[in-house]
Amino acid sequence: MRLHRLLGIVMLLDSRGIMKAGNLAKILESSERTIYRDIDILCESGIPIVSIPGPNGGYSFMENYKVNSNVLQGGDVVTLLLSSMGIRAEKNTEMAQQLKNAVIKLENSVSAEHREEIVKAKERFFIDSDPWWGKKIENEYLDIVKKSVLNFKKLKVHYKKYAGEGSERIIRPYGAVVKNSEWYVIAFCEVKNEIRVFKCSRIEHIEVLNESFIMPENFHLEEFWGKSKQEFVRESSLKLEPNSYLVKIKFHEEKKKFLEGFHVHSMIQVENRFIYDIDMLSFETACNVLFSFSDRLEILEPLELKNYIFTKANKILSLYNFR
Missing domain, CATH: 3.30.70 (Alpha-Beta Plaits)
Known part of the structure; x- marks a missing residue:
């Protein structure tokens, strides 16, 4: 997480010049104290960042220092693709920081006119996925699930069912689905020997195994999810006894x-x-x-x-x- 934030600071200073710690903290969704610590780490690592005093001052690179940080990498493209699909990154996750960095790179790669449009859009549009009442359940393992899906790595999870019963499973994550801001991982469960749907917020512990798996050629995520959703609705309707008196x-x-x-x-x-x-x-x-x-x-x-x-x-x- 810190590595991505450090990269974000470098890219912002490279593209925008002098920036105050407060502005860096706002863009990167961090605190000013954290930004000060990150600046110290970057200076210790040899990045020539200077502090400019005065009302128009802030942090900047030394004169004539430039970095080539504006090229979109494979991970950036995937993150932007997920965002375009409506899969919003959870706060304080690696994916969220990757998205910020990817947008900064995208901003830096276009003309000044289009760059101004991107900055304006970021300032004037905001998505708040938190509920009005109650506390949103944090999914602390989303980054691990996402990487395992992309890298075909098995996971050992301790999973808590709706009724409270817990169990340990070895799963092969075939894909992830986001519905109503809730994350679900669709995975082959080696305990049950079948493909199951696991709600990520009910994963209490997770461990990435060294074992890889091969995706079955006949598995289609959207098709499986559609059938699973229909089955869930059907079973739920059978369990519910209609009120009648x-x-x-x-x-x-x-x-x-x-x-x-x-x-x-x-x-x-x-x-x-x-x-x-x-x-x-x-x-x-x-x-x-x-x-x-x-x-x-x-x-x-x-x-x-x-x-x-x-x-x-x-x-x-x-x-x-x-x-």
């Missing part, structure tokens, strides 16, 4: 407005009486809603609901000594 009510007058929001299974009219079969979702909902109308309706079924209304009415009467 059928109530039979007799009204002495039409009460269509009262029934808004509930599903009416049937309605029959007997003389001036209206009998409804209504789904009121749960016993608790039926109790809360119907008691306030208990002087204008009669509950026919179920018996437990009738008993609830009767018992509560008697408690109210006893409070006022009407019994």
Whole structure:
């Protein structure tokens, strides 16, 4: 992480000339104290950085010193590609710093006119992926997962399931998917002997193994993810029991407005009486809603609901000594 930040300082000084520590810290998302320490490290390593005093001062290279740091490398291109796909780097990760450096290189490689457009765009557009409420779960192992996917390296992970059960797995990471700002690694699990989906935020420990693996030719990430997503939705719908609580009510007058929001299974009219079969979702909902109308309706079924209304009415009467 520090290496990429040091490279970022070098590229910024090379392209923009004199820069204050505060501006460097803002661009590189660091603190001024960290920038001061990084400048000291660069000077100790032989980079001729000088401090210029005064209101227009800051840090700069010695006169006539230039570095060739503006050529995009393979890693830079991959990072820019991931960003263009909407895969935003998590804060304080190596990928985030690589993206900053790649954008700086891109900025330095274009004309002054286009460079001004890039700088303006960076200043006027911002993506905040943090939730309004609650704390976003940090994925501290994303850099390791990303490198292992690209380098075909096996991983040993300690994984915690949704229910809290933990287990150790050896996995072959075939690819990664980002959905709703959550990272998932699609990998062949050597314990289960099949391809599984692992949520990166549930990885509690990770170790890169020296063993490599070969990607199967018939594996397609997008196709696998689509099928896996459909299966997840199907299984989830089977596990969820729909809320249903059928109530039979007799009204002495039409009460269509009262029934808004509930599903009416049937309605029959007997003389001036209206009998409804209504789904009121749960016993608790039926109790809360119907008691306030208990002087204008009669509950026919179920018996437990009738008993609830009767018992509560008697408690109210006893409070006022009407019994």
